[in-house]
Amino acid sequence: MYRIVFLIVSSLILFSCSKKEDNSIALPYYNEPNFTPIFLKNKAAIKRSIRHTIADFSFLNQDSILINQNVFKNKIHVANFIFTSCGSICPAMTKNLKIVSDSLQDNKDIVFLSYSVTPWIDNPSVLKKFKSNYGITNKNWHFLTGKKATIYSLARQSYFAEEDIGFSKDSSEFLHTEHFILVDKNKRIRGIYNGTLQLEMEQLIDDIITLKNDEK
Template sequence: MYRIVFFLISSLFFISCNDSKRQEHHKKDNIDLPYYNDPTFTPVFIKDKSSVQKKITHTITDFEFLNQDSVLVNQNIIENKIHVANFIFTSCGSICPIMTNHLKIVNDSLQNDKDLVLLSYSVTPWIDTPSVLSAYKKNHNISNKNWLFLTGLKSEIYKLARQSYYAEEDIGFSRDSTEFLHTEHLILVDKTKRIRGIYNGTVALDMTALINDIRTLQNEK
């Protein structure tokens, strides 16, 4: 019995030490996040930040949609802010509730960060009116004012999803705009509106990676 207890304590100490070493190693290496400049999501690493504007030409385009409070919002809400985008619909009984609950992990961990915006775009905007989105937000106990649920014209949301966020990765430009958009991806965008990460919203472990990457962007010069 004593041997088992000693073994468990030793194992926990070993894991804790390794986690600390990994964190310290990450700090020393000062690892930067890659950029994603096309729908194939091929990572582009850039050491010289002065060349980013020239090498990474793709940014999230301007938009204008209604939020859950019937307030018209546009790209100004993400100016000089990090944001995470995903695409859901309130009547979804499969991956959408899971994605929302997982994104709450990110929200709860970084709720005091005023420079982080979460955008959940509806892919069934003809159903998801502002009042429906407001009820969805309340039902999921989301009070963060910087987490917006957006609705508008289907064509505009789908175009933004596929051509700006590359929400369906390499098929972003190949699908017809009328085809239903359903993706589990969360997209991380930096303060200059450039894509810096993609994550599986149905996998809780990916939320840890997303939180860490957001913190990396917060410290990026």
């Protein structure tokens, strides 16, 4: 009798847990620069409703290799915007993103992209020295440089790097943001994080793992 009761209770607990997992909320999607979250699980609804994706691009990395959107084809990536002469938020951002990179070093399908917002200064050799100075050895972390207008347009219109002012600033206005942007394998934005806060890096790592598991 006790065994039967135990089996019934155990079955109810397992059913409850599986039901809870089925109803778990995945990471949101973002279509607009004000980062209003959109929660969807149905594939048809996602395809119908989530229109915004990261645009194609082509920039040189720290090794003078031309890098384009194929670098993150079928891969999750994290993007941020820095400049090597920055003495305020960029050092903290780079150190914090290194925490994320080091934590996920065994995941070869995670890419990190750091775009320079002063590309007229940050040529490949400068970026290579910057990467080396921070002890970054991850081959999937690229520091990118190119035409200023192209980088700024990509930052504001594709990555929504300055949140709700993403479309309002002129390309000539200096771009300076602490945000890290998480993008899924289909080039859709799935998260935004304050790159100066180490605590948010823990959330970013968790979200990358969640996204990786969801996209299996």
